[in-house]
Amino acid sequence: MRLRIQHHTAYSYTWPVLYSIQHVRLTPQQDYSQRILDWKVKTPARQHSAQDHYGNTVLTFSVNQQHRELSVLSCGHVEIDELQGGYLPAVSDTLNPLVYTPATALTGFNDEMKDFASFVTDTNIPFDHRVLTLANAVADRVAYTKGSTTVADSALEAFENGQGVCQDHSHVMLACLRAHGIPARYVSGYFFNPNVEQHDSHAWVEVFDKDRGQWLGVDATHKALVRGNHCRLAVGKDFTGASPVRGIRTGGGQESLEVSVTIQRVD
Structure with missing residues (x-):
């Protein structure tokens, strides 16, 4: 496309x-x-x-x-190109994926968030299913509410207040995954919706699947794996490192x- x-x-x-x-x-x-x-x-x-x-x-x-x-x-x-199952093609990254494991000021977590995402460590469930289930849970917990947060609000604040936008969904996803030692990074870019004329900048998450050695893209706001409608601009540990x-x-x-x-x- x-x-x-x-x-x-x-x-x-x-x-x-x-x-x-x-x-x-x-x-x-x-x-x-x-x-x-x-x-x-x-x-x-x-x-x-x-x-x-x-x-x-x-x-x-x-x-x-x-x-x-x-x-x-x-x-x-x-x-x-359309991604197969949400996975980016395997490439030799310049950074070790473990760089994206520690929490940041915007992606800190508490015990409630760790328990909320405890199922992501269940290896009996396919990796992409675990990640997509978490995305759905985050979107349900943090209702999309435009103008409810600022770029300075953290994952903890969005999780506790129960509202936010795509940036907050991504930060909560990152916090939950990092609470269990799973490398995940913030992505800024665009989501193309053919049914609207005016778009917005967008944010989602890529999670590292160590068994496949590939990054899996997941969009919590749309409760979906990334396929072929997302244009990637920048990646980082959180919004700070990938802001347009x-x-x-x-x-x-x-x-x-x-x-x-x-x-x-x-x-």
Whole structure:
């Protein structure tokens, strides 16, 4: 499937920003199941491109003059293959999967969460069934409620409050899996729904199946394994390491953010 994707991020500030630096992870992953046909990221200043230690393409730019608005536009075409059973093709990762085992500030867990996911260690159940069952349980426990959380809210908070969005579903999944020593990583990207015109950025989880030596993609928000409708942008231990745009600034007062995503299938 070929997709045309456009992602526009616009910041506005109540007071002039004196200086800002931004790290942009808006370049799709390239591997055996996903290929960039063409892609551009437009920023208000010259970019420096590099790879972070998770293998993501990171564009960094800084604005040294006063500004009250800042925007980043990424667009292009990506070709995505359908995954067999949700598994990514086996590749030689630069990082040991165990890197994704320890909890982070956003994916901490308590005894209740550990008990909630205790069945994930039952080797009598196929690995993909265990993971998908956990995704369903998380989606039922944390009701999808737009605007109910912020990027600073943790898995513990979402689990206890019982509401959140795709980012929270992913953090709770990660916390539950890491509570049992199972490597799992956060994925940022897009989910293509042919029945809607306006899309959003999305998040899901990849879990390492040590018996197969492959990562299994699972989308708790949609209660499904990842097949062929997901475009992967970046991976990390949590949202912090895979956020599409993240930076710091001096000045600016209050910040407002608008994000617009359109995805179209191209024959």
